[in-house]
Amino acid sequence: MKTACIENKKMSAKEIIESYKGKPLRIMEVCGTHTHEIFRLGIRNILPDTIKLISGPGCPVCVTPVGFIDESLMLALEHRAVICTFGDLLRVPGSKMSLADSRQKGASIKMVYSPVDALSYAKEHPDKEIVFLSVGFETTTPASCLAVKKAKADGIKNFSLLVANKTMPEAYKILKNSADAFLYPGHVDAIAGTSVCESLVKEGVSGVVTGFTANELLTALAVAIKLSEKGKPFFKNCYPRVVKSEGNIPAQELVNETMESCDSEWRGLGKIKKSGLKLRADYKDFDARTRFNLPKIPGKSNPACRCGDILQGKCKPTECGLFGKICNPQHPVGACMVSNEGACSAYYQYGGNL
Amino acid sequence: MEKNITLAHGAGGKQTSMLIDEVFKTHFSNPLLTADDAAILQIDSGKIAFSTDGFIVSPFEFPGGNIGKLSICGTVNDLACMGAKPLYLTCAFVIEEGFPLTILEKIASSMEKTAKETGVKIVAGDTKVAGKGQIDNIFITTSGVGQLAEGISLSGSKACVGDAVIVTGDIGRHGCSILLSREDFGIETSIKSDCAPLWGAVEKMLEVTKTLHVIRDATRGGVGTVLYEIANQSNVGICLDSKEIPVSGEVAGVCGMLGLEPLYLACEGRLVVFAPMDEAEQIVKTLRQLPYSKEAAVIGEVTSEMPGRVVMKTEIGAKTLLPEPGGELLPRIC
Numbered sequence: 055m056k057t058a059c060i061e062n063k064k065m066s067a068k069e070i071i072e073s074y075k076g077k078p079l080r081i082m083e084v085c086g087t088h089t090h091e092i093f094r095l096g097i098r099n100i101l102p103d104t105i106k107l108i109s110g111p112g113c114p115v116c117v118t119p120v121g122f123i124d125e126s127l128m129l130a131l132e133h134r135a136v137i138c139t140f141g142d143l144l145r146v147p148g149s150k151m152s153l154a155d156s157r158q159k160g161a162s163i164k165m166v167y168s169p170v171d172a173l174s175y176a177k178e179h180p181d182k183e184i185v186f187l188s189v190g191f192e193t194t195t196p197a198s199c200l201a202v203k204k205a206k207a208d209g210i211k212n213f214s215l216l217v218a219n220k221t222m223p224e225a226y227k228i229l230k231n232s233a234d235a236f237l238y239p240g241h242v243d244a245i246a247g248t249s250v251c252e253s254l255v256k257e258g259v260s261g262v263v264t265g266f267t268a269n270e271l272l273t274a275l276a277v278a279i280k281l282s283e284k285g286k287p288f289f290k291n292c293y294p295r296v297v298k299s300e301g302n303i304p305a306q307e308l309v310n311e312t313m314e315s316c317d318s319e320w321r322g323l324g325k326i327k328k329s330g331l332k333l334r335a336d337y338k339d340f341d342a343r344t345r346f347n348l349p350k351i352p353g354k355s356n357p358a359c360r361c362g363d364i365l366q367g368k369c370k371p372t373e374c375g376l377f378g379k380i381c382n383p384q385h386p387v388g389a390c391m392v393s394n395e396g397a398c399s400a401y402y403q404y405g406g407n408l
Numbered sequence: 409m410e411k412n413i414t415l416a417h418g419a420g421g422k423q424t425s426m427l428i429d430e431v432f433k434t435h436f437s438n439p440l441l442t443a444d445d446a447a448i449l450q451i452d453s454g455k456i457a458f459s460t461d462g463f464i465v466s467p468f469e470f471p472g473g474n475i476g477k478l479s480i481c482g483t484v485n486d487l488a489c490m491g492a493k494p495l496y497l498t499c500a501f502v503i504e505e506g507f508p509l510t511i512l513e514k515i516a517s518s519m520e521k522t523a524k525e526t527g528v529k530i531v532a533g534d535t536k537v538a539g540k541g542q543i544d545n546i547f548i549t550t551s552g553v554g555q556l557a558e559g560i561s562l563s564g565s566k567a568c569v570g571d572a573v574i575v576t577g578d579i580g581r582h583g584c585s586i587l588l589s590r591e592d593f594g595i596e597t598s599i600k601s602d603c604a605p606l607w608g609a610v611e612k613m614l615e616v617t618k619t620l621h622v623i624r625d626a627t628r629g630g631v632g633t634v635l636y637e638i639a640n641q642s643n644v645g646i647c648l649d650s651k652e653i654p655v656s657g658e659v660a661g662v663c664g665m666l667g668l669e670p671l672y673l674a675c676e677g678r679l680v681v682f683a684p685m686d687e688a689e690q691i692v693k694t695l696r697q698l699p700y701s702k703e704a705a706v707i708g709e710v711t712s713e714m715p716g717r718v719v720m721k722t723e724i725g726a727k728t729l730l731p732e733p734g735g736e737l738l739p740r741i742c
């Protein structure tokens with residue numbers, strides 16, 4: 055399916071990309087699912103030398119800081135809470151160990167597929183404290199909010215969230231010098247709407263909203279290339295089938311009702327102002343940090359890991375000294391090697407540029 | 409007879425005989441299955457293939473089959489992969505105390521049906537009962553012998569440059585149906601396991617060509633794992649064409665939602681076949697006329713490039729590596 059964006063052009067999206075001869079372009083895909091699909095489809099292997107794709111910070115696991123894993127470990131080991139989490143977080147290294155490792159030390163870690171599953175588990179086990187590790191971007195946040203709202207309505211007393219949810223717009227601003235254009239994640243904008251991305255044009259940030267199929271990815275890339283050639287900042291929604299400018303209003307209201315904006319720590323990028331979410335005061339009983347009175351944990355990542363540079367396109371995974379030697383998907387050193395959507399893991403699994 | 413298995417059913421006394429008579433003998437009876445300590449078998453001259461496999465599956469009943477059918481198909485297919493006609497099977501049960509007899513009956517009946525279909529006889533068996541909580545419901549181990557057809561020699565080390573890579577049907581259905589019945593993803597589908605006995609398919613292939621190089625059943629780890637095994641054993645490269653790989657729409661949909669690669673989902677009724685490219689068309693045509701291989705297709709070829717690796721030509725015509733097998737299947741966050 056071609057979108058309206060290039061309908062009247064004679065060349066196919068793939069041809070536009072392959073034949074690009076203009077000035078060097080850096081295009082950043084900010085979404086982990088895009089990273090994975092781009093590698094799976096081999097899109098990097100059809101790019102001319104002048105186009106560089108950078109895997110940005112859109113994989114929720116990759117940007118979750120070490121300190122967050124350490125906080126979860128403290129809840130599991132010292133407070134004896136049952137930790138419910140998405141599978142991807144299990145093997146992310148903390149300062150001393152991962153959640154998967156902590157099972158041997160007696161931690162109770164349960165893999166769930168949604169925060170509502172964690173809530174159901176809490177209802178079935180009123181004698182235990184259940185903490186759900188709430189990470190993710192605009193797309194996943196509403197599910198956490200829904201769980202917490204239900205927990206409050208049902209008077210559940212043994213359920214809380216350790217929140218590290220993040221929002222994208224401030225990260226785009228921080229990264230604007232790392233890329234000439236962004237491929238905006240379609241499912242994030244389906245929730246958040248496009249107005250924020252549109253207004254970023256004024257700050258010199260360019261990008262196109264992108265879907266997930268081969269055609270949608272190629273089309274968005276071709277459009278980004280064509281618009282870049284004009285030399286002015288731009289915005290284009292290349293995923294209008296799903297993304298509307300106002301976004302998903304009920305989901306936004308749900309998030310607004312339960313959470314508010316705060317500064318947030320991104321692995322590799324440091325603290326970014328107003329780029330995170332925390333539970334509102336009305337819901338403080340469901341905030342694991344308040345409930346268990348957690349201290350601030352700084353968290354130490356392996357200094358040789360270059361995830362931060364990779365997320366900003368300053369180096370390729372293969373330029374990290376640990377890549378493929380000490381660090382591989384079975385024994386990940388950094389978060390970018392853990393998640394299937396991380397740049398290092400994708401490079402490792404799909405053979406980088408064949 | 410009581411409704412559930414008790415420890416007494418495994419103690420060797422009267423109740424054991426009752427269980428054998430009423431459940432196993434009714435379903436497995438044939439002249440070679442006697443009350444003696446071992447079965448006496450007539451084997452023609454030539455070579456035999458001999459294989460064994462243990463089956464633990466949770467849940468033990470799944471859409472499209474149960475552990476009984478699986479245990480017969482598993483060993484039958486292992487023999488078939490060597491080009492051997494399955495003749496005799498033994499089966500050993502370990503059953504958890506409290507297991508419902510009606511379900512055991514159902515499992516035995518599936519085993520009977522599958523064995524009959526393949527023409528294989530169950531000639532000896534054993535039953536043990538484990539205390540409640542010591543095992544998960546029921547384990548079955550089957551062993552089997554098969555007669556090797558004259559002049560047949562198949563092995564994972566025999567893939568040659570220029571061979572076609574064939575799969576005998578759409579992939580990943582067993583893994584997908586098990587995953588969906590094990591975890592509550594809130595996804596409604598009608599996906600059924602592909603669990604099936606495949607000697608019939610192998611027999612027909614051997615009738616049309618004697619130059620098959622490799623046959624392997626894509627069980628645990630799926631087709632992708634088998635391809636990496638063969639690429640390594642034969643020290644060749646394999647190039648797949650993603651658009652030729654048969655995947656049902658429903659399996660593709662579930663994989664899309666959960667972030668899984670169908671090539672790594674288990675099959676229990678699919679073979680991967682390597683044979684010279686000029687024989688491939690005839691083989692596929694033959695397979696497509698059979699009940700369990702209607703979707704057979706050539707999915708790629710053996711190359712001399714990148715030995716030990718599997719390369720994929722993707723839907724946009726670019727090439728990437730197929731990620732190597734390994735790791736848990738972890739559905740991703742978003």
Ligand code: SF4
Binds near residue numbers: 386
């Ligand atoms: S290869 Fe491993 S250590 Fe190096 S940057 Fe990637 S995740 Fe970090």
